[in-house]
C-alpha cells in the first residue's frame with residue numbers, strides 16, 4: 001500500500017455512519033459479531049434475544065442503542081417489537097434460531113412441523129414489516145446455512161428449510177424492492193451454538209476443519225459478520241444467497 005492509499009483508508013468515513021441495524025438474534029455468535037462490526041462502521045444497533053442476561057451482556061459489550069428480550073417465534077411479541085422500532089430502519093438481520101436435527105424414525109413430527117412454521121413465520125413477518133418500514137436501499141438479511149446441501153441422516157427438516165432460502169430471498173427481493181433482500185449461508189462457524197451442538201467433540205471438529213478446509217482454518221463469526229456488513233453497504237446486491245463456508249462444499 002502506498003502512503004496515499006494508507007491515508008485514504010485512514011480517513012474513510014465509517015460505511016454505516018448514522019444507520020440503524022436491527023439484529024434479531026443478536027446476543028451471541030453470528031448476530032453479535034455482525035452487531036459489533038456494524039458498530040465499528042458507525043451504525044446504531046438494536047439487539048434481541050431470549051435470555052435477558054445474555055442480551056444485556058451483549059448489548060453492553062457492543063454499546064447497543066437498544067435491546068429487547070423476547071422469543072422471536074412468539075408472533076405477538078415480534079409484532080410489538082417491530083412496531084416499536086422508529087421507522088425507517090436501515091437494515092434488519094435475522095440470525096435467531098438453529099437447526100432441527102432428528103432421524104425420521106425418532107422424529108416428533110408435530111415438533112418438526114412447529115419448527116418449520118416458526119421459522120417461516122419469522123421470515124415472513126420480518127418481510128412484511130420491511131415492506132413499509134425499511135428505507136429504500138436498506139436490507140433484509142436472513143441467515144440460512146450450507147450444512148444441509150448434502151444429504152445426511154437426521155437433517156431432512158433443516159435441509160428443507162435451507163433449500164428454500166435462495167428462492168425465498170430472490171422472491172422477496174423482487175416484491176420488496178427497492179429494499180434489498182439477501183441470504184447468508186454459513187457452513188460450520190465457531191459459535192456458542194456449534195459448541196453446544198458438538199459438546200465434547202468440538203475440538204476434534206475444529207482440528208478436522210483446519211486439516212481439510214481449503215482455507216486451512218475454522219470460519220469464525222467475524223467472517224460471517226464481514227460478509228453481512230458488506231451486504232448492507234453494497235447497494236448492487238439483492239436477491240442472492242452468499243455462502244461463507246471456507247470451501248467446505250468443495251472438499
Ligand SMILES: NC(=O)c1ccc[n+]([C@@H]2O[C@H](COP(=O)([O-])OP(=O)(O)OC[C@H]3O[C@@H](n4cnc5c(N)ncnc54)[C@H](OP(=O)(O)O)[C@@H]3O)[C@@H](O)[C@H]2O)c1
Nearest residue numbers: 025027028029030049050051072096097098145189191193
Ligand atoms: N454456527 C454455525 O455453524 C451455523 C451454521 C449454519 C447456520 N447457522 C445459523 O446461523 C444462525 C445463528 O447461529 P449462531 O451459531 O450465531 O448461534 P448462537 O451463537 O446460538 O446465536 C443465536 C442468537 O439467536 C438468539 N436466538 C435463538 N433463538 C431465538 C429465538 N427463538 N428468539 C430470539 N432470539 C433467539 C440467541 O439468543 P437466545 O438463545 O438467548 O435467544 C442468540 O443471540 C442460526 O440460525 C443458525 O442455525 C449457524
